[in-house]
Amino acid sequence: MKVTNFEDRIHVIDEDSNVTSVIKNIVEPNEQEDAFYVCDVGDMVAKYKTWKTQMPRVEPHYAVKCNDSPIVLSTxxxxxxxxxCASKGEISKILKLGVEPSRIIFANPAKPASHIRYANTSDVKMMTFDSASELYKVKKMFPEAxxxxxxxxxxxxxxxxxxxxxxxxxxxEAPHLLQLAxxxxxxxxxxxxxxxSGCGDPPVFYKAIGAARxxxxxxxxELGFNMTLLDIxxxxxxxxxTSIDxxxxxxxxxxxDFFEDDTVRVIAEPGRFFVASAYTLVCNVYATRTxxxxxxxxxxxxxxxxxxxYGSFNCMLYEDRKVTxxxxxxxxxxxxxSSIWGPTCDGMDVIARSIMLPEVNIGDWIVFEDMGAYTLSAASAFNGFPVPKVHLIVDQPTWYFLRDEVCLTNEHFALGNDNIRLGLDDDFSAKPWTYPELPVSMSISRFDISNGEQYQEHVLDYAKP
Ligand SMILES: Cc1ncc(COP(=O)(O)O)c(C=O)c1O
Incomplete structure (x- = not known):
């Protein structure tokens, strides 16, 4: 399979570079203020190797919803x-990469009718269900599923x-649904x-596998089905x-203990595992208020x-997510x-309340690691604030591996860090932001209603915040 749909090229970084040095490389010329990501493609490859070592019998079926960026899906x-895949749109994205339909599971137990028909015409046969109504739909629209x-x-x-x-x-419920099928x-x-998602209870997997048995x-x-698939x-x-050990x-x-016979195919649907640590988000402090x-x-x-x-931190709204x-x-x-706030006019747009931070200046950059999962895939440009661009990097050994082992071509890569900043802040003038000269303090006139006299009150220190 030849992958051809990368939006940007992957920068092959030299051995002295890493995510932090690339971030510094991007921000140091002081020519931009947009937030941006650095995505380390090698991190995903390392995750794949870890998975294969830790759970060799389990075939990972990556959950597209977690991060559907072309680089993630292609890699x-x-x-x-x-x-x-959870929808017709996700299936179509994956098929366009040249992935065979047999490598896709339509793992949304409640599917719109048109999506079931699409799965049928696309030959994506494996689908999940958890209700009688889904079985009736499938009977009508995709009886061979x-x-x-x-x-x-x-x-x-x-x-x-x-x-x-x-x-x-x-x-x-399960026995009745099997009977109905x-x-x-x-x-x-x-x-x-x-x-x-984000399971903190490892033994539950053992118990769930036992229930599946x-x-x-x-x-x-009892029913004569030929059961060949376990999806964990x-x-x-x-x-x-973190570790999956x-x-x-x-x-x-x-x-x-329960599926000794390896004729049963075992698959999993990992999302977060493959992408969380690959993405680092870098944001600019553009205003402060004391x-x-x-x-x-x-x-x-x-x-x-x-x-x-409303952008990358949307995960904080729907899952128990804290960022550092x-x-x-x-x-x-x-x-x-200190506290950190997002750019929109919504009071809910807060990223960290009641934290301790060293002094931060306007123009400083704040880095958030582990931002690859459930961030970009649901980010919006609400209030006109754009979703951050992503810079792709890979180290040389991973580059050799990807290039030689999995049929990526040289066109997907750019050597060196030289043009890594391309595509950012088209209209940002290359002038660094500095504090103008400000008065150190300010007084205002007040009126004392008890004696009708005016007096001056010192109200603010205007020195650099
Ligand atoms: C059906 C299904 N499979 C897999 C996933 C991915 O889960 P995780 O990112 O926790 O691995 C999700 C997440 O919502 C899901 O709904």
Missing amino acids: LASLGLGFD KMVLRIRYDAEVAQCRLGVKFGCDPVL HTLGIQVIGISFHVG KLFDYAEM GGGYPGDKG KIAYYVNKGLD IGDNQDPNKHTMYFINDGV PQLLKINSTTEYP
Whole structure:
């Protein structure tokens, strides 16, 4: 397969460079203020190698919803991953990469009719379901589909609980749905579950695999289905410093104990794991506001940056997500009470409340790591603030690997860091922003109603905030 749809070229960086040096390279000429991402393609390749080592029996089908950027989809397609698509649009994107329909699972248990028809004409046969109504739709629109029953099996700790929306009860509902499928003559090939995104409860995988085994037995022995697929869903962490070791332990143990026979194909739908740490977001501080005076115990400084919860930080609105701001340049050793706000006019557009930060100046840059998952895919340009551009980088060994092993061509790469800043801030004048000369303090006239006299009151220190 030849991948040809990259929007931008991947910059092959030399061995002395890394994400931080690339960020500095971009901001140091002081010629731009737009927020931007740096995406390290090598990080995704490293994740793939980790997955293969940790869970060799499990075929990852990347969850497209997590980050559907061309670079992510193309790289993962080139590495041979399958894909979990939730809609006609996602399926079409993946098919356009040249991925065979058999490598796609349509893993949305509730699908609009036209999307089912599209799956049919595109030959994407594997689809999940968790209700009777879906079976009736499939019977009418895609009777040859290979259905996978999604059961509910929630982790006790998860950043985003998906069981509230999808997955039937494995004991009370699943047998009836299998019976209905049998009566309708619909082929059921397997069981799927999703324990919840950002799972903090690794043993849940073992228990869920055990529950799936029981349904395999019921479907095969009582109804005569040929059950060949186990789909263990998503939920694997992907931030820097996290690991899938524990989850892998429970998954492998579950497969050994309950699915010893390796004729059953085992797939997973990881999203976050593959992309979270590959993306680093860099935002510019373009305004500050100090609340309270020195006597006020709640005095703090608000910093306004040019990306917020309607853009990349949308994940903060719908999942239990905290981000860690890191200053690219440290201006002081002392830290002060601070908060960080996004650029829109909405009061909800806040990224960090009540944090301690060193002194921050207008024009400074704040770096947020681990911003690849559930950020760009749902970001909007609300209030006219653009979604940040992405700079793609790769280290030389990964470049050789991608180029030689997975059929990328030289056209996809640019050597060196020289033009890495291309495409940013077309209309930004190359003048650094500096504070103008300001009065150190200001007084205003007040009127005293008790004696009718005017007096001067000192109100503000206008020295550099
Ligand atoms: C059906 C399905 N599969 C996979 C995923 C990906 O989950 P994660 O990013 O936690 O791996 C999701 C996330 O919402 C999902 O809904």
